[in-house]
Amino acid sequence: MKEHYQGLGHVAVYTGDMDASIAFYEKIGGTLSRQASLSTPEGEKKLALVSFGGITLELIQSPTPMPMVEGNVPHFAIYVDDIDQTAAAIRAAGVDTFMTPEKNVLPELFGGLENWFFTGPSGEQIELLKML
Numbered sequence: 001m002k003e004h005y006q007g008l009g010h011v012a013v014y015t016g017d018m019d020a021s022i023a024f025y026e027k028i029g030g031t032l033s034r035q036a037s038l039s040t041p042e043g044e045k046k047l048a049l050v051s052f053g054g055i056t057l058e059l060i061q062s063p064t065p066m067p068m069v070e071g072n073v074p075h076f077a078i079y080v081d082d083i084d085q086t087a088a089a090i091r092a093a094g095v096d097t098f099m100t101p102e103k104n105v106l107p108e109l110f111g112g113l114e115n116w117f118f119t120g121p122s123g124e125q126i127e128l129l130k131m132l
Contacts, residue, residue: 053078
């Protein structure tokens with residue numbers, strides 16, 4: 001079965017405001033590749049694909065609020081080469097939603113890592129991650 005897997009398709013992120021989410025990810029280096037909408041019994045569902053940090057995010061604006069329940073993805077991580085420089089660039093782009101005042105340095109976890117979480121416009125958590 002493993003021979004059939006080709007790689008990560010995308011990570012889905014619910015948003016309350018599609019335009020704000022697209023603008024946010026473009027501001028921090030993402031690229032919008034496609035947008036679409038889908039008619040559902042509840043109303044129009046807006047979809048967008050954004051390339052960011054080597055992955056594709058599928059932004060989803062549902063016509064009804066999406067509850068956070070077991071099985072939702074609590075965050076996604078992007079590998080970076082320098083946490084401090086990346087955080088500085090994100091702040092220079094006008095985003096300062098870091099969840100702690102400083103990065104975490106965890107030398108014993110998974111062989112050592114640094115990370116720093118910030119949030120997107122719909123509360124999604126994004127982890128900057130550097131393995132040591």
